[in-house]
Amino acid sequence: MKLRRSMLFVPGSNTSMVCNAFIYKPDTVMFDLEDSVALSEKDSARLMVFHALQHFVYKNVETAVRVNPLDSPYGLLDLEAVVRAGTDIVRLPKTDTVEDVLNMQDAIEKIEEKIGRTKKTQLLAAIESAEGVVNAVNIARCSDRLMGIALGAEDFVRDLHTQRTKQGSELMAARSQILLAARAAKIHAFDSVFSDVKDKEGFLAEVKYVKGLGFDGKSLVNPNQISVLHDAYAPSQTDVDWSLEVIEAAKEAEEKGLGVVSLDGRMVDAPIIARAKWTLELAVASGMIRE
Amino acid sequence: MNILKKSAYAGTLESSDAYIHVSPIQENEIKLILESSVEEIYGEAIEELVVQTLKEMKINNILVKVQDKGALDFVIKARLQAAILRACESNEPVWEELS
Numbered sequence: 213m214k215l216r217r218s219m220l221f222v223p224g225s226n227t228s229m230v231c232n233a234f235i236y237k238p239d240t241v242m243f244d245l246e247d248s249v250a251l252s253e254k255d256s257a258r259l260m261v262f263h264a265l266q267h268f269v270y271k272n273v274e275t276a277v278r279v280n281p282l283d284s285p286y287g288l289l290d291l292e293a294v295v296r297a298g299t300d301i302v303r304l305p306k307t308d309t310v311e312d313v314l315n316m317q318d319a320i321e322k323i324e325e326k327i328g329r330t331k332k333t334q335l336l337a338a339i340e341s342a343e344g345v346v347n348a349v350n351i352a353r354c355s356d357r358l359m360g361i362a363l364g365a366e367d368f369v370r371d372l373h374t375q376r377t378k379q380g381s382e383l384m385a386a387r388s389q390i391l392l393a394a395r396a397a398k399i400h401a402f403d404s405v406f407s408d409v410k411d412k413e414g415f416l417a418e419v420k421y422v423k424g425l426g427f428d429g430k431s432l433v434n435p436n437q438i439s440v441l442h443d444a445y446a447p448s449q450t451d452v453d454w455s456l457e458v459i460e461a462a463k464e465a466e467e468k469g470l471g472v473v474s475l476d477g478r479m480v481d482a483p484i485i486a487r488a489k490w491t492l493e494l495a496v497a498s499g500m501i502r503e
Numbered sequence: 504m505n506i507l508k509k510s511a512y513a514g515t516l517e518s519s520d521a522y523i524h525v526s527p528i529q530e531n532e533i534k535l536i537l538e539s540s541v542e543e544i545y546g547e548a549i550e551e552l553v554v555q556t557l558k559e560m561k562i563n564n565i566l567v568k569v570q571d572k573g574a575l576d577f578v579i580k581a582r583l584q585a586a587i588l589r590a591c592e593s594n595e596p597v598w599e600e601l602s
Contacts, residue, residue, distance in 0.1 A: 227520040256513045263577035296598050481506035
């Protein structure tokens with residue numbers, strides 16, 4: 213199982229972060245060529261990310277790159293660089309419509325064909341507007357390259373004529389829509405960044421909340437947030453113990469030709485077994501148990 | 504063929520980065536001035552990297568000043584290429600020359 217709990221944003225113009233981000237072991241390193249890079253540094257950051265993606269330190273790390281919009285002077289140049297360099301995922305900024313995804317897909321296909329890249333570049337659509345949220349269901353289903361959709365909360369609340377709060381009620385509708393769209397399309401759902409890096413309690417509370425909603429993970433802006441997030445996403449020891457018992461009971465039931473079995477008075481059927489397998493995969497990925 | 508039209512630079516003097524300044528010169532040669540915090544150990548390797556990068560970009564008449572603050576090899580390469588493309592006023596890189 214590929215875990216995607218943490219996507220660490222790394223400004224493409226921040227050399228130190230570009231060189232060291234892998235050390236912090238996020239599930240995905242997300243190089244940014246868009247908002248965090250000044251216009252005067254777009255060219256230099258693009259080359260930095262182009263080379264970083266090909267460096268051996270990123271060979272065993274999932275990489276994504278947030279490129280500039282295709283209708284900007286930088287979008288196609290970014291795309292050419294990162295697809296050539298072998299990024300796993302391209303993150304689309306400000307995805308409002310299905311056409312936004314399909315246009316990006318077409319541009320990537322042309323580059324892949326030109327350079328003979330056989331591994332398909334995946335797409336992650338960032339939904340950052342009311343229009344994008346309304347179209348989320350269609351966006352999530354429009355391309356087999358789409359591995360997930362993500363909420364971009366800062367631009368979204370601006371579009372909604374409101375602002376972010378700690379309790380997050382302004383994001384309730386968007387989070388629900390994005391999560392349901394992702395689950396219906398069987399792709400990942402990612403929550404937005406928590407920008408106040410000094411507020412560790414607030415961050416943990418938000419992580420627990422979005423985990424409870426069903427999000428696969430969050431975009432992060434600071435490496436210090438990674439371990440907090442991973443710990444919060446790890447299953448409890450009680451859940452792991454119960455899941456081990458469920459798998460054992462299911463194995464016995466299968467040997468006896470039974471479809472359903474009882475464990476401590478609780479019925480264990482297919483959905484419970486699937487949930488137990490998922491918990492154990494998470495426990496393995498979190499280092500709690502061996503495979 | 505890349506033709507340098509002006510002087511240009513890329514990079515910063517921050518730790519792990521390199522500040523690279525390039526200028527066109529009349530002579531058909533590569534002049535390199537290197538200042539590095541790790542020159543004793545990596546000076547030769549940095550020089551080789553610069554010369555190889557210039558060769559890939561088909562640049563033969565250039566003065567390169569490198570102020571290295573302990574940058575990894577790919578950082579120096581990226582900064583040098585960015586400085587050259589700026590000096591060439593090129594917005595359309597030939598990616599095959601940059602790999």
